[in-house]
Structures are given as C-alpha cells and as structure tokens.
Amino acid sequence: MILDTKAQSAANDQATPVKQTVKKRVVVVAPGRGCYNKDELGYLKRFHQDKESIIANIDRFRGEMKQASVTKIDGAAKYSFKQHTPGENASALIYACALCDFMDIDTERYEIVAVTGNSMGWYIAMACAGALAGKAGIEVVNTMGSMMQDGLIGGQLIYPVMNAQWQLDENLSSLVERTIATISDEDGCELFTSIHLGGYRVLAGNEAGLKRAETLLPQIDEKYPMRLYNHGAFHTPLLESISEKGFGTLSSSLFSKPSIPLIDGEGHIWTPHSTDIAKLRDYTLGKQVLELYDFSKAIQVAVKEFAPDKLIVLGPGNTLGGPTAQALIDIKWFGWSNKTEFSEAQHSLPKMLAMGNEEQRGLCSAE
Structure with missing residues (x-):
C-alpha cells in the first residue's frame, strides 16, 4: 500500500512537535536623573539612529516649547554641566534614551512582565508601559522636568x-x-x-x-x-507648588491604563485591567512628587510578584545597576547575599542586564 505523500507529511508534522523557544520573563527598570554623564554623550547617535521618527517627535515638542532639541544636546561637541544637567534638558534627554532602549529589547527572547523606575524613571516607566501613550510621555516628562527652570527648590x-x-x-x-x-x-x-x-x-x-x-x-x-548637582528637593513636601502646577497643567486625557503592569514608588502595582486612571494621575502628580520614593521596595515587589528570570535596566549609563542589585541582595533574591556573590553570578550567568553597558546591551537587543 502506497501512502499519499501529503498525508504522510501531515502525519509526520503531527507526530513531531515544533520546537519553540521559551521566552525569558523580565522586569524592566527605567532610570531617573543623573544617569546621563560625560561618558554617555552621543548615546542617541550611537545606539538609536534608527529611531528618527521617535526622536523627531520629542524634538518637535521641545521646539514648540522654545527648548533645544535632544538631538542637539546629545550631539554637543563636549559634555557640559550647564547644558546637560538642568532638569529642562536632562529629563527629556534621558527619556529619549531610555524609551529608545526599551524599544530595542528583543521581545522574541523576552517577555516583559512588569516595568518600574526610579524617581523621574516613574514617568519613563509609564511611557514604556503605555500609561503615557505617544506624545503624552514627552509632555509629562518635559513639563515636570522644566518646572524649576527659573530656580531650584531645595x-x-x-x-x-x-x-x-x-x-x-x-x-x-x-x-x-x-x-x-x-x-x-x-x-x-x-x-x-x-x-x-x-x-x-x-x-x-x-x-x-x-x-x-x-x-x-x-x-x-x-x-x-x-x-547632586542641579537636583531639587524631589519627593518632599517642599515641592508642593510643583505638584499644584502639575495638576493645573497636565490634563487627565494624557493618562491611560497601562498595557504592562507598573510598580510605583510605594510598591503599588498598577495592572492593565484594574487601574483607575484618575488615581494614577493623582499619584503621579501628588504623592509621587511630595512623598518618599521607595525604589528599593519597587524592585523587591517586582521580583516577588512577577518572578522574572532577569531584570533589564534601561540606559543611558549604568548608575542604577548598583542600587538595583543592592535592593535584590537585601532580600537575597537570585541567591545573592553580598556583592561578591552578585559579581560572580554576573560573570557566569547574568541575571541583571544594563543596556547602558555595551557588552550586556547585546544580550538584550535583537541581533
């Protein structure tokens, strides 16, 4: 008896399961102010020339505000404290770098199960998670970052x-x-x-x-x-006027439910299905501005609740890598109880990847 070749092929396909790559679960961590320093000059140009439309949208918004473009600031001939550290420039520049890094994460290899961030990184995390969609991300980041351009408070x-x-x-x-x-x-x-x-x-x-x-x-x-140079008294009652300006300037229409779970500076989780948008705005422009930001708790809640295989820290720079590892060491996550164990593990099988580190960047992005 001669079997039909098509039928035989179909039978073989059914008998032999298709091998599928299991994605690694990752929590993404967004940086705050102070991570774009001398070594990061030209970060956008080095890594994100393929993101022209995204960067152009950010530059267009800043142009409407009569502010220098992030392209110009990133492309400066030399790093300058006067140009690169004021909030009105640093916030938008770091936002552009981190958002573009987020877009480079290889989603064929990694499932992003949650996003969090440090201080200003909360706004970046919201943008990455879809809670500040499109133009809303740069509007919130740039507005809040420019609030003290006429003089720092504390x-x-x-x-x-x-x-x-x-x-x-x-x-x-x-x-x-x-x-x-x-x-x-x-x-x-x-x-x-x-x-x-x-x-x-x-x-x-x-x-x-x-x-x-x-x-x-x-x-x-x-x-x-x-x-911390050019930093105001963030996350304290001294910024009450900044909070009030934020509420008066940034409308509810800018905020959306996240498409990825978000962990804030109190360790609270904002999920795609249960987020109350009004409460999210209230927290972002209220408590988040005026009260302690517990980045350590945010990291610890993220790993306990979402059990990631790895954490990916967005650039620019890698100043947030140490504090993230220290928050994990504090609860002995990944079996780390001290710096030596963390360093040894990172050399053999890294559980924490920093996109601001060029070697580790290759482990995060698509080939």
Whole structure:
C-alpha cells in the first residue's frame, strides 16, 4: 500500500512537535536623573539612529516649547554641566534614551512582565508601559522636568547606608534617621528622606538643612555625603507648588491604563485591567512628587510578584545597576547575599542586564 505523500507529511508534522523557544520573563527598570554623564554623550547617535521618527517627535515638542532639541544636546561637541544637567534638558534627554532602549529589547527572547523606575524613571516607566501613550510621555516628562527652570527648590544629597559587601548597615541607617530628626528640629532647617535607593539614602531639603547634614554626617570614602548637582528637593513636601502646577497643567486625557503592569514608588502595582486612571494621575502628580520614593521596595515587589528570570535596566549609563542589585541582595533574591556573590553570578550567568553597558546591551537587543 502506497501512502499519499501529503498525508504522510501531515502525519509526520503531527507526530513531531515544533520546537519553540521559551521566552525569558523580565522586569524592566527605567532610570531617573543623573544617569546621563560625560561618558554617555552621543548615546542617541550611537545606539538609536534608527529611531528618527521617535526622536523627531520629542524634538518637535521641545521646539514648540522654545527648548533645544535632544538631538542637539546629545550631539554637543563636549559634555557640559550647564547644558546637560538642568532638569529642562536632562529629563527629556534621558527619556529619549531610555524609551529608545526599551524599544530595542528583543521581545522574541523576552517577555516583559512588569516595568518600574526610579524617581523621574516613574514617568519613563509609564511611557514604556503605555500609561503615557505617544506624545503624552514627552509632555509629562518635559513639563515636570522644566518646572524649576527659573530656580531650584531645595536640593538633594546621597549617602551610603551599606557596607563594602552591599549589605544594609543598620547602624548607618539609624545614624541617618537621627541626623534627619536633629536637623528637622533646628530653626530654618528642613530635611527629609527623598529616595530609598538600594544601599543609598537620598536626602532632600532646603539649603540650611543640607548644609547641616553635610556637617553632621561622617565622611565616607572622601566622597559622601555627596550633593547632586542641579537636583531639587524631589519627593518632599517642599515641592508642593510643583505638584499644584502639575495638576493645573497636565490634563487627565494624557493618562491611560497601562498595557504592562507598573510598580510605583510605594510598591503599588498598577495592572492593565484594574487601574483607575484618575488615581494614577493623582499619584503621579501628588504623592509621587511630595512623598518618599521607595525604589528599593519597587524592585523587591517586582521580583516577588512577577518572578522574572532577569531584570533589564534601561540606559543611558549604568548608575542604577548598583542600587538595583543592592535592593535584590537585601532580600537575597537570585541567591545573592553580598556583592561578591552578585559579581560572580554576573560573570557566569547574568541575571541583571544594563543596556547602558555595551557588552550586556547585546544580550538584550535583537541581533
């Protein structure tokens, strides 16, 4: 008996299962201010010349605001603190770099299960997740980033609260808390915790409060406490006027339900099906501006709730890589309990990939 060849072929197809590549689950982390530095100059030109339409839309919006294009700022002959660090320039530039990086993630290899970010990175995360769609992303980022172009309100400094092995040091944490309490009791001084940033504490306050903190906090590595240049008192009550301006300027129509789950600075998850858009706007322009941003908690909630195989930290730069790893070490995620274990694991089978690192970038993007 001679079998029909087509029938035989169909039978063979049914008998032999098609091999499919199982996607790795990833949480994407968006950076905040301070990640575009001298080494990142030309980031858009190096990595994103194929994103002309996206960058052009950002430049067009900034042109309408009478602001320099991100193309021009990124393409400057040399890095300048005066040009590259003010909020009205840094915010849009970092947004452009990070959003384009997000678009380069190879979705044939990776399933993006959640997105989070640090500080300004919350706005970027919202754009990546679809909660700020299209032009809304640059409008929110650029508007909030430009609020203090006529003068900063307060400032920020950063101080480590960990040991050399990236383990949280309770003594240092207690010291920072006592210092904040002492300064806050002094006339004319205001000081708050602004961000829990892995093994660092970002403090924000008025000039008097920051100067007292620089006096009272012991020097570490001849580097800390370190002032963050051109940073206002983000995530503190000092920015009440900025929050009010945000509510008055940015309409509800800019906000949408995310298409990917979002984790905010309180560790709250905003899902595609349950997000109340009005509440999302209220948080973004209210609490997110005026209260502590707990980046460490956001990372820890993200891995506990979504169990990713890896985390991808968007560029530019890789300043957020350390704090992300430190937040994971704090809960012994991926079996990491110290910096040595993290470093060894990264060399053998990396679980955290930074797109600002050219070697790791190739592991994130499509070939």
